[in-house]
Amino acid sequence: MTMAEFQVRDVMALAKRAGAEIMAMRPLVIANPEIKGDGSPVTLADKRASDIVIAGLAQLTPAIPVISEESPDAANRAIMAAHERYWIVDPLDGTRSYIDGFDGFGIHIGMIDQGVPVVGIIYFPALDVFYYTDNGKAYCQEQGNTVRELKVKTLAETGDPVSAAVSWKKHRQPEGFRCIEAVGGARVCITAEGQTDIAVIEAPFSYWDIAAAHAVLRAAGGELFDMETGAPTRYPAGSLAIMRAVGGHADVVGAHRVRVLTAANDLLKQNGASRPKP
Numbered sequence: 001m002t003m004a005e006f007q008v009r010d011v012m013a014l015a016k017r018a019g020a021e022i023m024a025m026r027p028l029v030i031a032n033p034e035i036k037g038d039g040s041p042v043t044l045a046d047k048r049a050s051d052i053v054i055a056g057l058a059q060l061t062p063a064i065p066v067i068s069e070e071s072p073d074a075a076n077r078a079i080m081a082a083h084e085r086y087w088i089v090d091p092l093d094g095t096r097s098y099i100d101g102f103d104g105f106g107i108h109i110g111m112i113d114q115g116v117p118v119v120g121i122i123y124f125p126a127l128d129v130f131y132y133t134d135n136g137k138a139y140c141q142e143q144g145n146t147v148r149e150l151k152v153k154t155l156a157e158t159g160d161p162v163s164a165a166v167s168w169k170k171h172r173q174p175e176g177f178r179c180i181e182a183v184g185g186a187r188v189c190i191t192a193e194g195q196t197d198i199a200v201i202e203a204p205f206s207y208w209d210i211a212a213a214h215a216v217l218r219a220a221g222g223e224l225f226d227m228e229t230g231a232p233t234r235y236p237a238g239s240l241a242i243m244r245a246v247g248g249h250a251d252v253v254g255a256h257r258v259r260v261l262t263a264a265n266d267l268l269k270q271n272g273a274s275r276p277k278p
């Protein structure tokens with residue numbers, strides 16, 4: 001992939017346009033969510049943002065197909081089966097937080113190439129914050145101000161106790177860590193910029209929830225690792241979800257992954273749940 005195919009700033013402008021639509025629609029849809037088959041909420045804002053992003057990417061990169069959370073499952077799987085490289089979009093990550101008045105929701109636009117997340121653009125419209133990759137590096141821009149490059153914390157820089165970016169649902173917080181709540185893929189973004197030592201993905205995550213943030217983490221010097229095996233997380237065509245994972249600098253994850261896994265399993269036992277499936 002070459003930068004001649006698209007400019008990151010053009011994709012960021014597309015995300016910002018979708019974000020403006022989401023914010024404009026929020027008062028209208030906040031009390032009228034629909035419920036999908038899996039019990040999760042969806043709104044007209046999800047659908048409108050998806051349409052904007054898909055149409056915009058089709059103009060910017062007509063040769064690269066787009067997978068979106070709001071597209072039919074069969075269509076998404078057909079794209080994955082036929083293409084090694086594709087955009088993958090969550091037009092409104094954190095719909096529940098959007099409805100509930102919490103501002104951590106975001107627009108995630110990632111690209112997967114041969115199972116590896118290689119591009120990530122994440123925009124949090126309520127906060128006006130971008131996390132993104134460009135030419136192999138990771139950056140953050142807040143409220144249109146100066147861009148700063150991101151770097152994950154190294155083992156020597158970790159705190160005591162270790163800080164972990166976790167789900168904003170408090171009952172899912174692992175014990176023994178200083179936990180910082182974030183919505184969906186945002187926990188990986190704040191780990192990429194060094195706000196936390198690690199990011200904990202305590203349950204299987206859909207590709208569109210995590211791929212863009214994973215690309216940012218990799219560009220910031222980190223990686224997302226399977227919580228049980230320690231192998232780098234990848235995106236095979238036969239699935240639409242990754243398994244439980246821990247993100248951060250390889251040395252930091254290596255030092256704490258088993259402890260995170262133990263804490264996550266303890267939470268499962270407390271909730272009376274079995275080992276999660278993708």
